[in-house]
Amino acid sequence: MTTMASFIYSWRFTFMFMAIMVRTVFAMPIYRPSPWAQAYATFYGDETASETMGGACGFGNLITNGYGTDTAALSSTLFNNGFACGTCYQIRCTRAKQCYNTFTTVTATNLCPPNWSKDSNAGGWCNPPRVHFDMSKPAFMKIADWKAGIVPVYYRRVPCIRNGGVRFSFQGNGYWLLVYVMNIGGGGDIASMWVKGSKTGWISMSHNWGASYQAFATLGGQSLSFKMTSYTSKETIIAWDAAPPNWQVGLTYKANINFH
Structure with a gap:
């Protein structure tokens, strides 16, 4: 491949990558103010x-x-x-x-x-x-x-403007995980939530009350990830490895991702 051909190929690849990124950004659900x-x-x-x-x-x-x-x-x-x-x-x-x-x-x-x-x-x-x-x-x-x-x-x-990522406050026991979800940006709300242990697939969590979601599963000794969908914007995000394998009930764990 000639130098000129290499330059054209590289330029086209860069342009396509930037176009994909632009489409991704603008396709991202963003919660906007409602009428008064x-x-x-x-x-x-x-x-x-x-x-x-x-x-x-x-x-x-x-x-x-x-x-x-x-x-x-x-x-x-x-x-x-x-x-x-x-x-x-x-x-x-x-x-x-x-x-x-x-x-x-x-x-x-x-x-x-x-x-x-x-x-x-x-x-x-x-x-x-x-x-x-x-x-x-x-x-x-x-x-x-x-x-x-x-x-x-x-x-x-x-929109809710929050500093940092979503926070997960753990309650429950070894067979029942109850999670209070806090510091939610964007629409500020959660419609659906799933938990995934490092040794499991995605487990659907049911709405308990308020801002809490529960899973009846044995998840001790596993790092935990959470998938959440906003009630209002329908945006879905995944907080990978939000809690370490030695997570404990009574503690709060912070993710590095939030809604927009």
Whole structure:
């Protein structure tokens, strides 16, 4: 092959490779903001946000697990049986004199349960089919005077911006693996999840509650990989060898990959 022919061949190969890469990047599912919609917002707890720790999603200590105090409990209409855990929302107060001219972004970490003893417009704020955010007090104070108690808001789903990869908090025992999935980027949610031991194929995990998924399998002594599909964007990612062979219940393991 002549020098000129080699150059043309090399150039064509480089061009084809770059074209493939461009198509791959642009084909990648990316979660985008939703249209603005109307709802109402209240707050619970005090300025320390200590009462927001834990919650129905199972995220535990929201400070140490990276969610901070900008969080909210969702009415069951939004909570979607826990599939909305980890989703992110921009919220701004509107049509009330106590509103501030600003907005904040919160992560869904809890459920605001119905209160059937009260009317939906007089205390039963989270009764279906109402769309309601019961925010942490620090988050509420960014959009309105806390003395207002309840304010009308505009909200929209937005991509979750997370530092680092997905985190897996292990519970269960030698025959039952329960995993709380945290720090999810993109849509912030999980629809389906699988686990693979270094000596097994892919094992489907069932949704337990909140942000937890379970597998009834003996996986001790194996490195574990996880395959996850986003509920919203349908993007699927694989966290290879996210946990080492000597993984333990009670510990949290970090992957090097996240949703977009």
